Amino acid sequence: MGVLDEPFSGSWALAAGLVTRWELRHNFVRVFPDVYVRRGHVLDAREIARAAAHWAKGAGVLVGYSAAALHGTKWLDSRLPAELARLGHCRQPRGIRVVKAHIDLQERCEIEGFVVTNPARTAFDIGRRLSRDAALPILDALCAATGLHAQDIAAVARSHSGTRGMRRLADLIPLVDAGAESPPESRTRLLLVDHGLPAPATQLVVRDSYGVFVARLDMGWEQWRVAVEYDGAQHWTDPRQRAKDIDRLAVLESLSWRIVRVGATLLHRRPHIILDRVHAAIRAQGIGDDHCSGDGERGGIAG
Numbered sequence: 001m002g003v004l005d006e007p008f009s010g011s012w013a014l015a016a017g018l019v020t021r022w023e024l025r026h027n028f029v030r031v032f033p034d035v036y037v038r039r040g041h042v043l044d045a046r047e048i049a050r051a052a053a054h055w056a057k058g059a060g061v062l063v064g065y066s067a068a069a070l071h072g073t074k075w076l077d078s079r080l081p082a083e084l085a086r087l088g089h090c091r092q093p094r095g096i097r098v099v100k101a102h103i104d105l106q107e108r109c110e111i112e113g114f115v116v117t118n119p120a121r122t123a124f125d126i127g128r129r130l131s132r133d134a135a136l137p138i139l140d141a142l143c144a145a146t147g148l149h150a151q152d153i154a155a156v157a158r159s160h161s162g163t164r165g166m167r168r169l170a171d172l173i174p175l176v177d178a179g180a181e182s183p184p185e186s187r188t189r190l191l192l193v194d195h196g197l198p199a200p201a202t203q204l205v206v207r208d209s210y211g212v213f214v215a216r217l218d219m220g221w222e223q224w225r226v227a228v229e230y231d232g233a234q235h236w237t238d239p240r241q242r243a244k245d246i247d248r249l250a251v252l253e254s255l256s257w258r259i260v261r262v263g264a265t266l267l268h269r270r271p272h273i274i275l276d277r278v279h280a281a282i283r284a285q286g287i288g289d290d291h292c293s294g295d296g297e298r299g300g301i302a303g
Contacts, residue, residue, distance in 0.1 A: 004028075007043070007051035010036045032093045045069040045076035052082030052096050053114040060086035060115075061103045064125050067116040068138060072145035075137065075183050085117075107156070119146040124156040127172045128165025136175055136190055137183035144178040179203040185218055185230045188262055188274070192219075192228065195275050198294045200228065208255060215248055217259075224292070225257045226281045228274075230267070258284060 004018060011034050013019045019028070028036040032055040037043060043051065049066035062070060064083035069076050085101040092098040107121035117125065123142055127135050142148060150173050157169055175193065179202025180186040193199050200219035204227060208214055220227030231245070252259055258281040266274050282292050 005038060005041070007031055007035055007037050007047055007054055009054045009057070010034050032096060043078060045078045045080070048078060048082050048095070049116075050112070050114065052084050055093065055096065056084055056086065058115075059090075060084040060098070061108055062114060062116040063099065063101070063103070063122065064097075064117075064129070065138075067122040068126065068142050070111045070114060070116050071119055071122065071142060073138060073142045074145065075141055119143075119148040120152040120156045123148060123153045123176075124160070124169065127153065128157075128163065128169040132168065132172050132175075133187065133190065135172055137180070137186040139172070139176045140178060140180040140186045141183075143176060144180070148178075150174065150176045175199070177202050179219070181218070182230065182232070184232075184262075184264065184267060188228060188230050188267060189219055191267070191271050191274065192278065193294060196293045197278065198292070206252065206255065206257065208251075214251055214255065217257075221282075221292075224282055224285050224287050225255075226260070226278065226285060227252075227257060228260045228262060228278060230262045256285075 010024055024036060027039055029039050031037050031051045035051045035054045046069040049062055049069045052066055053062055063085045065076055065080050066083045081095050081097045083097045085099050085103055087100060087102060090098060103117055107118055108115055109118045119142060123139050126138055154173055189200060200221055202219045204217040204220050204222055206214045206217060217227040218229045249259055260277045260281055262274055
């Protein structure tokens with residue numbers, strides 16, 4: 001990929017002789033003031049973050065969504081504005097959210113030549129600013145991409161006591177799980193916890209009596225042999241995937257596992273059906289309702 005295939009500073013490209021003014025006007029489109037991209041190119045969240053950094057010309061730190069994007073976080077919405085922290089007054093262009101904040105040196109790092117908040121500070125900012133439902137899938141994906149742990153986020157929170165949004169963040173931290181492999185998996189897990197079930201383990205590995213690998217399950221409770229699988233569209237529309245799923249389910253059932261399958265329609269329109277089926281699966285394993293409730297205790301930023 002060439003240097004002009006991603007967002008770049010127009011003044012820099014002109015000075016370097018990489019483009020003429022005619023080419024800049026006709027072959028490229030302006031993203032932000034003095035920041036251009038090749039005409040027809042659709043920017044993803046990472047490229048929008050880079051474009052914002054080019055606009056700032058070193059006078060700021062990428063934070064929030066933009067920092068998460070450069071850390072490799074998946075599934076970020078490219079329609080959201082870039083986020084940048086800097087001191088002093090500036091007129092932010094459309095598509096960039098500028099926050100007036102100082103980011104300590106120990107909470108910064110450099111990626112691809114751009115200064116961004118480190119993973120823990122990035123999670124801290126996202127978790128205290130967004131709603132829990134919006135923040136959790138992002139934090140799950142950020143942890144998966146960077147190896148960040150919940151206790152690392154809590155450590156940053158303790159050093160910023162009194163900051164706005166701390167109560168929201170404290171409630172969120174114990175729910176973070178890097179094992180989620182998609183936003184719907186994060187939301188499914190949150191649904192289960194919110195309705196009294198213990199937090200399910202993620203990416204459960206099932207083996208047969210000989211120790212041979214059988215399956216990896218999205219989430220569940222190994223002690224009850226009950227799992228919840230979120231199936232994307234391909235599981236319902238692809239005949240080959242459908243056949244594999246049927247065979248896999250038969251093997252799991254032969255090992256006394258009960259699988260509750262979830263799709264987008266159930267999750268968004270009929271979540272009560274998911275809960276009913278999970279409770280029914282647990283009861284079918286001989287577990288009473290009084291043994292399958294969460295303890296209600298959520299740790300956080302204290303200690």
